Amino acid sequence: MALSYLRSSSSRSVNLLKPLSSSLPLRRPISTDTTPITVETSVPFTSHQCDAPSRSVETNPKELLTFFRDMALMRRMEIAADSLYKAKLIRGFCHLYDGQEAVAVGMEAAITKKDCIITAYRDHCTFIGRGGTLLEVFAELMGRQAGCSKGKGGSMHFYKKDSNFYGGHGIVGAQVPLGCGLAFAQKYSKDETVTFALYGDGAANQGQLFEALNISALWDLPAILVCENNHYGMGTAEWRAAKSPAYYKRGDYVPGLKVDGMDALAVKQACKFAKEHALKNGPIILEMDTYRYHGHSMSDPGSTYRTRDEISGVRQERDPIERIRKLILSHDLATEKELKDIEKEVRKEVDDTITQAKESPMPEPSKLFTNVYAKGLGVESFGADRKEVRATLP
Amino acid sequence: MGALRDCQVDARQTEDGTPLPPRASSIIELLFPFFFQKREKKSRGEKMLVVRKKMLGQSLLIRPAVSVLRSYSSSAKQMTVRDALNSALDEEMSADQKVFLMGEEVGEYQGAYKISKGLLEKYGPERVLDTPITEAGFAGIAVGAAYHGLKPVVEFMTFNFSMQAIDHIINSAAKSNYMSAGQMSVPIVFRGPNGAAAGVGAQHSQCYAAWYASCPGLKVLTPYSSEDARGLLKAAIRDPDPVVFLENELLYGESFSVSDEVLDSSFCLPIGKAKIERVGRDVTITAFSKMVGHALKAAEILEKDGIDAEVINLRSIRPLDRSTINASVRKTNRLITVEEGFPQHGVGAEICASVVEESFAYLDAPVERIAGADVPMPYAANLERLAVPQVEDIVRAAKRACYRSVPLAAAA
Numbered sequence: 001m002a003l004s005y006l007r008s009s010s011s012r013s014v015n016l017l018k019p020l021s022s023s024l025p026l027r028r029p030i031s032t033d034t035t036p037i038t039v040e041t042s043v044p045f046t047s048h049q050c051d052a053p054s055r056s057v058e059t060n061p062k063e064l065l066t067f068f069r070d071m072a073l074m075r076r077m078e079i080a081a082d083s084l085y086k087a088k089l090i091r092g093f094c095h096l097y098d099g100q101e102a103v104a105v106g107m108e109a110a111i112t113k114k115d116c117i118i119t120a121y122r123d124h125c126t127f128i129g130r131g132g133t134l135l136e137v138f139a140e141l142m143g144r145q146a147g148c149s150k151g152k153g154g155s156m157h158f159y160k161k162d163s164n165f166y167g168g169h170g171i172v173g174a175q176v177p178l179g180c181g182l183a184f185a186q187k188y189s190k191d192e193t194v195t196f197a198l199y200g201d202g203a204a205n206q207g208q209l210f211e212a213l214n215i216s217a218l219w220d221l222p223a224i225l226v227c228e229n230n231h232y233g234m235g236t237a238e239w240r241a242a243k244s245p246a247y248y249k250r251g252d253y254v255p256g257l258k259v260d261g262m263d264a265l266a267v268k269q270a271c272k273f274a275k276e277h278a279l280k281n282g283p284i285i286l287e288m289d290t291y292r293y294h295g296h297s298m299s300d301p302g303s304t305y306r307t308r309d310e311i312s313g314v315r316q317e318r319d320p321i322e323r324i325r326k327l328i329l330s331h332d333l334a335t336e337k338e339l340k341d342i343e344k345e346v347r348k349e350v351d352d353t354i355t356q357a358k359e360s361p362m363p364e365p366s367k368l369f370t371n372v373y374a375k376g377l378g379v380e381s382f383g384a385d386r387k388e389v390r391a392t393l394p
Numbered sequence: 395m396g397a398l399r400d401c402q403v404d405a406r407q408t409e410d411g412t413p414l415p416p417r418a419s420s421i422i423e424l425l426f427p428f429f430f431q432k433r434e435k436k437s438r439g440e441k442m443l444v445v446r447k448k449m450l451g452q453s454l455l456i457r458p459a460v461s462v463l464r465s466y467s468s469s470a471k472q473m474t475v476r477d478a479l480n481s482a483l484d485e486e487m488s489a490d491q492k493v494f495l496m497g498e499e500v501g502e503y504q505g506a507y508k509i510s511k512g513l514l515e516k517y518g519p520e521r522v523l524d525t526p527i528t529e530a531g532f533a534g535i536a537v538g539a540a541y542h543g544l545k546p547v548v549e550f551m552t553f554n555f556s557m558q559a560i561d562h563i564i565n566s567a568a569k570s571n572y573m574s575a576g577q578m579s580v581p582i583v584f585r586g587p588n589g590a591a592a593g594v595g596a597q598h599s600q601c602y603a604a605w606y607a608s609c610p611g612l613k614v615l616t617p618y619s620s621e622d623a624r625g626l627l628k629a630a631i632r633d634p635d636p637v638v639f640l641e642n643e644l645l646y647g648e649s650f651s652v653s654d655e656v657l658d659s660s661f662c663l664p665i666g667k668a669k670i671e672r673v674g675r676d677v678t679i680t681a682f683s684k685m686v687g688h689a690l691k692a693a694e695i696l697e698k699d700g701i702d703a704e705v706i707n708l709r710s711i712r713p714l715d716r717s718t719i720n721a722s723v724r725k726t727n728r729l730i731t732v733e734e735g736f737p738q739h740g741v742g743a744e745i746c747a748s749v750v751e752e753s754f755a756y757l758d759a760p761v762e763r764i765a766g767a768d769v770p771m772p773y774a775a776n777l778e779r780l781a782v783p784q785v786e787d788i789v790r791a792a793k794r795a796c797y798r799s800v801p802l803a804a805a806a
């Protein structure tokens with residue numbers, strides 16, 4: 001039984017910030033409601049060498065609630081990782097994604113697990129979007145056996161091949177040709193699937209990106225290059241690194257679309273459009289205008305090259321979770337209390353998982369020598385003192 | 395002497411396993427053994443045919459060598475390394491749809507060195523792909539394809555150009571299986587000519603065996619003969635790990651005998667096993683790729699001086715067949731390592747260290763290293779000759795190891 005006011009009227013007249021009146025005291029459970037709602041994106045898309053998709057996006061209460069919960073989970077996870085790093089439970093590099101969650105959830109909403117995603121080292125939330133669990137994330141960050149890479153990869157090397165998530169790469173820009181290679185394999189196997197290769201504004205100037213783009217355009221590969229433009233490549237602002245920071249235009253002959261990366265629905269629409277395009281016409285570039293609240297990594301305060309006002313300004317005006325919260329409230333899909341309860345639930349889930357992850361043991365020493373090869377041929381490998389530590393590779 | 399031997403009853407085989415022709419079936423063969431003598435590297439078939447025609451006039455029952463060649467199941471057929479590689483690629487592409495070839499000029503040009511001749515025509519442009527001159531880009535694309543389950547064979551026109559793609563070979567391919575704890579295996583082959591050609595100068599002559607072989611997660615193979623080329627390339631393509639397959643341009647045109655077993659499409663050589671090309675007692679010479687030929691020639695020269703050299707064709711630089719090398723050194727007590735590449739931190743250095751660690755008590759002389767000169771490759775022919783190991787260098791080093799004939803010079 002549908003709540004009639006949700007389906008009425010031209011959806012274009014719906015203004016996010018004006019809550020619709022509702023006098024119905026009874027509410028269906030909203031988590032399974034798939035009644036369509038149409039919402040406008042924050043800004044229209046800007047296109048290069050193609051026709052932009054419409055800014056009216058179809059969604060539904062279930063999807064919006066899922067967005068909210070997933071993004072809240074990702075946000076909470078990243079903040080918890082910050083604390084764990086400061087407590088020295090996470091070592092080495094830790095690149096946090098908080099602020100950029102809309103890209104991960106919006107993308108997942110437009111595609112299937114048969115489509116491939118590959119990204120760089122800011123991969124925790126992308127991994128969750130692909131179906132990875134919180135336990136796998138925290139355990140891997142702390143170098144434990146329960147981690148997605150059994151503790152041998154670390155923050156930058158999360159993989160989930162069974163849902164076509166190919167990492168997790170530490171070398172800036174390398175993931176782009178790799179992503180085009182995934183698209184090549186998809187075309188070779190006639191899968192009718194696509195690959196999203198994510199990279200940042202810093203990586204956008206890499207030569208290998210243009211090499212791969214050239215080949216992808218020549219061979220009509222279903223590759224979608226997604227520039228997550230958070231405007232800073234480590235400490236260097238985009239205008240200091242790129243002569244042309246209009247990354248969606250940098251493909252020249254390859255079409256591009258500029259998207260508000262803080263609007264999960266815009267991301268979803270753009271990714272849906274890109275998938276259709278790539279399957280028919282080959283590569284396309286999506287530039288997601290997004291922002292990271294943290295610095296480049298845990299060793300970067302993030303405030304030496306940008307003002308605190310800028311950071312808090314974005315948080316106030318453009319935060320992706322707040323956008324969805326307002327949308328949910330204005331469409332009366334849940335109460336403020338229900339949303340706060342979701343956030344509390346998520347917080348508890350994260351805390352419980354961290355406790356569980358801390359109990360996971362570190363890898364056995366013999367694991368030093370496993371997985372060097374897929375087929376080790378029984379050859380010998382050596383530890384630091386080869387007369388002391390040797391192993392036969394399986 | 396050899397001619398008469400050829401005509402005797404054969405139950406024997408030559409050293410490399412090919413059987414001798416049968417006993418003479420007519421008086422003519424006995425009286426005129428010259429015509430039936432086995433000759434190396436000649437168009438035997440043609441010569442024998444001429445002789446037979448001459449003899450037929452007397453309707454004699456002669457069994458000329460040409461039919462001998464055909465009637466024995468493991469008779470010596472000649473095959474160039476180029477053809478060996480081409481046939482290996484062809485057979486593996488035919489056997490597995492996931493195998494494809496990618497590189498500069500591999501398709502319409504038939505291969506810069508004609509290794510991929512005929513493959514575009516046979517398998518089509520979806521499986522034999524001409525790339526632009528963008529090594530970083532296409533190597534990365536190939537690794538990505540391998541991630542998703544295909545089996546790419548990437549050709550570098552020479553391995554000098556692989557330096558532009560080396561990040562993908564090492565960081566995207568070699569390390570992925572480890573970093574992902576086994577989720578991401580990378581069944582890729584990077585192949586192409588390695589080391590010095592002739593007169594191509596400093597930027598086109600480097601040997602990369604030591605560089606790639608130092609990296610865990612890679613397998614590095616160095617074929618010498620046609621049998622090596624076929625067997626190792628097939629093994630490399632079937633292997634689920636990234637393999638760096640270092641060929642040599644100057645070997646492409648060389649012919650080697652191949653048995654029927656080698657020609658069979660299921661033929662495969664094991665990765666990580668060296669081959670003892672020449673059994674010996676006095677000194678071990680290890681070599682790979684083109685230097686195996688030099689080492690064998692050096693062994694022939696040493697034989698005249700009463701030194702019986704054992705020549706090991708490494709075939710596999712990573713994994714290195716330490717057990718074969720050490721077993722040989724334990725037998726001969728002396729070791730010469732030969733390689734074409736730069737000496738510092740080279741393959742010979744690793745072999746020397748390995749032997750010192752495992753078989754120190756068996757060494758009767760210091761390990762000798764013969765390697766390329768410690769300079770970028772010059773162009774002038776005489777300088778180039780000085781920059782690459784020659785047969786004399788190997789002979790001299792072997793003599794040093796055997797007699798220590800050069801006294802140690804005292805410091806002034």
